Amino acid sequence: MNFSPTEKALLRELQRDCSQSLAQIAATCGMAQSTVWRKIQDFEASGAILCRVALLSPVHAGCKLTVLAAITLRDHAEATVSGFATLIAGHPEVVECLATSGAADYQMKVRVADVEAYEHFMTHTLLRSPFVREVQSSFVLKELKSTTELPL
Numbered sequence: 001m002n003f004s005p006t007e008k009a010l011l012r013e014l015q016r017d018c019s020q021s022l023a024q025i026a027a028t029c030g031m032a033q034s035t036v037w038r039k040i041q042d043f044e045a046s047g048a049i050l051c052r053v054a055l056l057s058p059v060h061a062g063c064k065l066t067v068l069a070a071i072t073l074r075d076h077a078e079a080t081v082s083g084f085a086t087l088i089a090g091h092p093e094v095v096e097c098l099a100t101s102g103a104a105d106y107q108m109k110v111r112v113a114d115v116e117a118y119e120h121f122m123t124h125t126l127l128r129s130p131f132v133r134e135v136q137s138s139f140v141l142k143e144l145k146s147t148t149e150l151p152l
Contacts, residue, residue, distance in 0.1 A: 001048060006031060008152040010039055011048070015149040018052045055148065063093075063111035066140035067118050070104035071126070074133045084131040093121055104136065115139075 003011065009029045013020070026033040043049040058064060073080050088097050088108070096109040112118045118137070126135050 001046070003152065007039065010036060011043070012149070012152055014040070014049070014052075015152075019054075058111055062113050065112050065114055065118060066143065067110040067112070068138045068140065069108045069110055069122070069126070070136040070138075071106040071108060071132060072103070072134040073105045073131055076105075080131045084129070087125070087129055087131060091121070091125060093117075 006029065010025070010031065013025050013028050020028075022033045022036050025031075026036045029036065031039075040049070058066070071084075073084060084106070088094050093110050093112050094108050095111050096107075098107050099105065100107050110118060110121065112121060122135055122137065126132050
């Protein structure tokens with residue numbers, strides 16, 4: 001989708017803080033309030049805006065540990081791939097799961113309280129799954145950048 005410079009400014013502002021009033025967003029973007037409202041409705045209807053959410057602090061939510069897990073499946077049969085997708089969908093500690101090229105089939109970002117919580121998730125969920133052959137885990141020591149804002 002091609003966005004005009006004004007639409008890009010609006011989308012950047014919404015990504016930065018969508019909790020602002022229409023008047024605040026309109027003033028920041030140099031648009032009329034009614035235009036901002038209409039553009040937001042259009043973006044939502046077209047699927048350009050997927051949803052509007054509140055981003056929680058992982059520390060305040062009790063999820064201080066971030067783990068990046070590389071998952072290798074037992075095989076690539078349809079039942080295995082769909083079974084793994086269903087397994088992951090049912091676990092809120094998995095905040096991202098991406099099918100990847102390379103040595104691992106999937107890369108997951110897992111947010112949990114501590115090492116013990118991850119060990120429990122890994123041994124009782126991932127490694128006991130009939131779909132998973134191998135898990136390689138990396139513990140995040142420091143987060144240098146984390147954003148949900150896409151470059152426009």
